[in-house]
Amino acid sequence: MQGDIRCAAIGLGRLGYWHAENLHTKIKSAKLVKVASSRAETAERAARELGVEAWTTNPDDVFTDPDIDAVILSTPTDTHARFLKTAALHGKHIFVEKPIAKSVEEGRELVRLVEETGITCQVGFMRRFDPAYAEAKKRINAGDIGRPIYFKGVSRDPVSPPEAYIKHSGGIFLDLAVHDFDMARYLMGSEVRSVRSMGSIQLHAFMGEYGDVDQALTYLNFESGAAGDVESSRNAGYGYDIRGEVVGTEGTLQIGSLRHHDLRILGPKGSSHDIIPEFATKFKDAFLLEMTHFIDCLRHGQKPSCTAIDGLRALEIAQAAADAFLSKEETRVL
Amino acid sequence: MQGDIRCAAIGLGRLGYWHAENLHTKIKSAKLVKVASSRAETAERAARELGVEAWTTNPDDVFTDPDIDAVILSTPTDTHARFLKTAALHGKHIFVEKPIAKSVEEGRELVRLVEETGITCQVGFMRRFDPAYAEAKKRINAGDIGRPIYFKGVSRDPVSPPEAYIKHSGGIFLDLAVHDFDMARYLMGSEVRSVRSMGSIQLHAFMGEYGDVDQALTYLNFESGAAGDVESSRNAGYGYDIRGEVVGTEGTLQIGSLRHHDLRILGPKGSSHDIIPEFATKFKDAFLLEMTHFIDCLRHGQKPSCTAIDGLRALEIAQAAADAFLSKEETRVL
Amino acid sequence: MQGDIRCAAIGLGRLGYWHAENLHTKIKSAKLVKVASSRAETAERAARELGVEAWTTNPDDVFTDPDIDAVILSTPTDTHARFLKTAALHGKHIFVEKPIAKSVEEGRELVRLVEETGITCQVGFMRRFDPAYAEAKKRINAGDIGRPIYFKGVSRDPVSPPEAYIKHSGGIFLDLAVHDFDMARYLMGSEVRSVRSMGSIQLHAFMGEYGDVDQALTYLNFESGAAGDVESSRNAGYGYDIRGEVVGTEGTLQIGSLRHHDLRILGPKGSSHDIIPEFATKFKDAFLLEMTHFIDCLRHGQKPSCTAIDGLRALEIAQAAADAFLSKEETRVL
Amino acid sequence: MQGDIRCAAIGLGRLGYWHAENLHTKIKSAKLVKVASSRAETAERAARELGVEAWTTNPDDVFTDPDIDAVILSTPTDTHARFLKTAALHGKHIFVEKPIAKSVEEGRELVRLVEETGITCQVGFMRRFDPAYAEAKKRINAGDIGRPIYFKGVSRDPVSPPEAYIKHSGGIFLDLAVHDFDMARYLMGSEVRSVRSMGSIQLHAFMGEYGDVDQALTYLNFESGAAGDVESSRNAGYGYDIRGEVVGTEGTLQIGSLRHHDLRILGPKGSSHDIIPEFATKFKDAFLLEMTHFIDCLRHGQKPSCTAIDGLRALEIAQAAADAFLSKEETRVL
Secondary structure: OOOOEEEEEEOOOHHHHHHHHHHHHHOOOEEEEEEEOOOHHHHHHHHHHHOOOEEEOOHHHHHOOOOOOEEEEOOOHHHHHHHHHHHHHOOOEEEEOOOOOOOHHHHHHHHHHHHHHOOOEEEOOHHHHOHHHHHHHHHHHOOOOOOEEEEEEEEEOOOOOOHHHHHHOOOHHHHHHHHHHHHHHHHHOOOEEEEEEEEEOOOOHHHHHHOOOOEEEEEEEEOOOOEEEEEEEOOOOOOOEEEEEEEEOOEEEEEOOOEOOOEEEEEOOEEEEOEOOOHHHHOHHHHHHHHHHHHHHHHHOOOOOOEHHHHHHHHHHHHHHHHHHHHOOOEEOO | OOOOEEEEEEOOOHHHHHHHHHHHHHOOOEEEEEEEOOOHHHHHHHHHHHOOOEEEOOHHHHHOOOOOOEEEEOOOHHHHHHHHHHHHHOOOEEEEOOOOOOOHHHHHHHHHHHHHHOOOEEEOOHHHHOHHHHHHHHHHHOOOOOOEEEEEEEEEOOOOOOHHHHHHOOOHHHHOHHHHHHHHHHHHOOOEEEEEEEEEOOOOHHHHHHOOOOEEEEEEEEOOOOEEEEEEEOOOOOOOEEEEEEEEOOEEEEEOOOEOOOEEEEEOOEEEEOEOOOHHHHOHHHHHHHHHHHHHHHHHOOOOOOEHHHHHHHHHHHHHHHHHHHHOOOEEOO | OOOOEEEEEEOOOHHHHHHHHHHHHHOOOEEEEEEEOOOHHHHHHHHHHHOOOEEEOOHHHHHOOOOOOEEEEOOOHHHHHHHHHHHHHOOOEEEEOOOOOOOHHHHHHHHHHHHHHOOOEEEOOHHHHOHHHHHHHHHHHOOOOOOEEEEEEEEEOOOOOOHHHHHHOOOHHHHHHHHHHHHHHHHHOOOEEEEEEEEEOOOOHHHHHHOOOOEEEEEEEEOOOOEEEEEEEOOOOOOOEEEEEEEEOOEEEEEOOOEOOOEEEEEOOEEEEOEOOOHHHHOHHHHHHHHHHHHHHHHHOOOOOOEHHHHHHHHHHHHHHHHHHHHOOOEEOO | OOOOEEEEEEOOOHHHHHHHHHHHHHOOOEEEEEEEOOOHHHHHHHHHHHOOOEEEOOHHHHHOOOOOOEEEEOOOHHHHHHHHHHHHHOOOEEEEOOOOOOOHHHHHHHHHHHHHHOOOEEEOOHHHHOHHHHHHHHHHHOOOOOOEEEEEEEEEOOOOOOHHHHHHOOOHHHHHHHHHHHHHHHHHOOOEEEEEEEEEOOOOHHHHHHOOOOEEEEEEEEOOOOEEEEEEEOOOOOOOEEEEEEEEOOEEEEEOOOEOOOEEEEEOOEEEEOEOOOHHHHOHHHHHHHHHHHHHHHHHOOOOOOEHHHHHHHHHHHHHHHHHHHHOOOEEOO
């Protein structure tokens, strides 16, 4: 594409606003020309704050606007399928937040549609763009730990999202563990064959109503023969605790620490440093890098490194994990 | 007891020899008077190297010797029951390596016998004496992390024991994970109610013959409602990797690092420090402290902090985990 | 100022090019309209690579261009005075690399000129914009370590600049230690009253010809009564090693680690992580933040947080340190 | 020597008591047979607590006792010369706390006397026995960091000793920095040729009366051409902060952290671990190891790895540092 990429953002919740801001203030070759939210007040305020020309409450105003090249989709999961279809029909390129769809069936249809229409579609697995994870991938590929035999992931949120969100979130496996499932495939270089899942409610009784838990564990068997586990939690009041590890035949590689600022204070009560409080701080660079990658791909007509198919594969694992939790049985990822 | 405690050591494998050496060279109020091994050569050499007066290949020489107060038992698990019974009958106090017995039934009988005869019996859960774990227990009890809601344990051995050992080891849950199961009870302050277990063979095909695996994961449900997981591995070529974590409502407590010497070297290839190579280095202090505790208990007529019942409880969890691995079902700890 | 700030970059060495690139590709409210270098080839290539309209080998083309608002000056120190004067006369705002001038006298004249002409002048002490240093300042101001009583700075370069650079660098105190002297004033909240300096040549014999050393130590006495030391080195082949510490009456605050990517690999030879290789990696964010701050100050008519006077103060300390090194005596900072 | 080494301890302050306790309770081949203190109450209590047969307030009771092989001397520095002479005359072996004497002249005389009488004399530079320092020496000798070019030492005490002690301590260079001077020689493998010293009083005004300071910095020039610096402080309220570093041509080696227990707690206020509070905790193992080494040397008729000459060399550097502080000039170590 020539000139700036003209973008619109649909969905202006916390993450959506952020994507919009990154596009508008930090990526020189992109131009944010429209913002959309189901709530007029939200759309109007975002447009004003960011200095964007147009806002709307009607997503169709975005999809039918011939002046728009690409759409950033940060709406609830159950709207993804509809918006992605409309976008594909109008030839808009799409950056879509994970999970790509609310069911595997929907996800498969979307992948087909993306392939048929030839639009560019990137899924928001920002961890792939985090410098530590990216370096990890490089080191593993270079053989620094030998052949990968075990994956270990931990994702602990400092607080649970509110009940209103949990209700539509698809549950802890689809909403939270899906990031680790993507990392598992990515870093191990193998698809997941089957899963077993366990979980419990520790602090959020209301989750029981929605068949959800605030603490889960998934055991992974990979096609390669390797194994792994993913711990997920909504109960980490102390901070945003994301860890990754790949054990290989020649060593183990551990990704991530919780340290926020690169300083520590030593006093009579001990040595302390601050902890990354939430995802926005942890993955600040990654969010900007993934959006820059999306824009670069559009400019140079290249395929993103993280496509709709990656979105689908992670969803398939997450769905199998959710099923396994209910059935208490080992469940194949299909 | 008055004067030095007169001890004998039965079983002079690596750990047994070590206990003997600690007793003989580092604990002033103990005296090692006899060593025993099924192999004459081993017993003779240990006696010579340590400067101990007597050695034997017949354990009964130890149990019937009126001059001996206490016996350190580091023999294969399947001999524990027989030796413990003989010791109890002759009124010898016992320090016994974990697991206390090769089956829960045997373990229960031994606990009864210990209670009936009134002998002092301490089980070799040395982690309880490691300064980091001991401090962790103190901090948890002090409420520093609120109410415990999740336990996370990792025990990775740098190499697998040889096939001859694996054959009689009782499997990874009884032989290795049992340490984490003890820590789980100890640090969480609650018994384990049920378990689910998974595992795989990554590097040691021969384990398949014995129904064993070189990589396992156990999910724990505690009586208190808390949950947890324990990862066990024989595949950590990089070092002896023992980690423990207790997540509480007010924070999380992480125990252990792999750093060996307190120094690091920075060169053109990065910053590096050495890793604790094996259990003997990691728990050097703990092994001495547990033996000192045993001798102190005998001298002052006190009950050890880690008794036959603790040995039994950890064995019950380990057995349930082994059963759960076979049945692929959630298994109650009885 | 309205609209984009129109900038020119003079001096396109490594750091100069970088500033130009940051301005051009990452700061949306700035526009780089001209680049200048004494070497045509360098200027032409930079213009082409960055997509800048105009280039020149004549700095006066920049200063007399009515279409330019601000100039980024990354030329050798001995040209600063002349260019700053010309800039001030033509009312161009200036971002100038440290040290602000090659002598204290020159520096004072420049400060006067800046004040008289009212131009905005920011000095390139990027450490102030590094998130760790900025947070350190905040924590110290909040009283987290009590009253500051000792400052400790280490700046070790992985390699020496080439002889051609060293010759005109002003020596290790003006060229390298000046960053720590700025941090000393900034973090301790007190001016430096006197200094003593020592040094030696370890690896770069050629430095002797220029009265320079590749290893130096400066002891600082502050107006407040506090003390401190600054170690400077050109010999750290292992990486770019920048450390800062402020000891207070209630604790100590340590800034900085050498860790590059947030991951580590554990193998049979130990645990290792990579090290920040050079200043560009270490202060990537800080370089962008300081330039963003400069542009923001111009847009909103505000004074930078790091002005010509700060440049002068640090230079005064550095000059006193250089004098003290020669005289071997305690030297007042005037 | 045959049988247990029969020892007496003179001086039962904190460190003296500790040495006595280590000897008596942890070193099987040693026997503590007498304790002496100038205060009857102190001697009597120590004898009672440790279960030692005899106590005295008269050191001559120790030196003339034919039943005593070796004496542990932990008395004030200004008594060392007298007691060492008496010991040598009576053929008693000596373990003496640092500094070996209160003046270089005295120190030299003592070294002569030790050589003439052939007694075994070990000086209490326990850092040499600390596992981290010992490993550092090994790694440096193995060439892991190339040729050493810079030494960096920090010793910060959490509190100042009381005025009564400071008065007779010989000042911060002889009392505190002397440990770093020994490490400097030891790790750099080169003698110190000249020093420059600086210092200030931050928190303890009373020190001015004794010409002492609570914060000092010494710059070192080695015979090898290498350089270094040693920071000393009495003001580290946050803990016992001992650091060592040797920069070499191929890398740098850093010794020591302040972490006490190997655990950390993460809560809403950040991540924290406890800090080593004082020397006794930091060097617990080293104190036992140095005493074990002393006893082993006596048993096997070997020379200690840390002799009176090492004590003298460190004292010479310390004295030169103290002189340099007064003269403000570079001072040769003679």
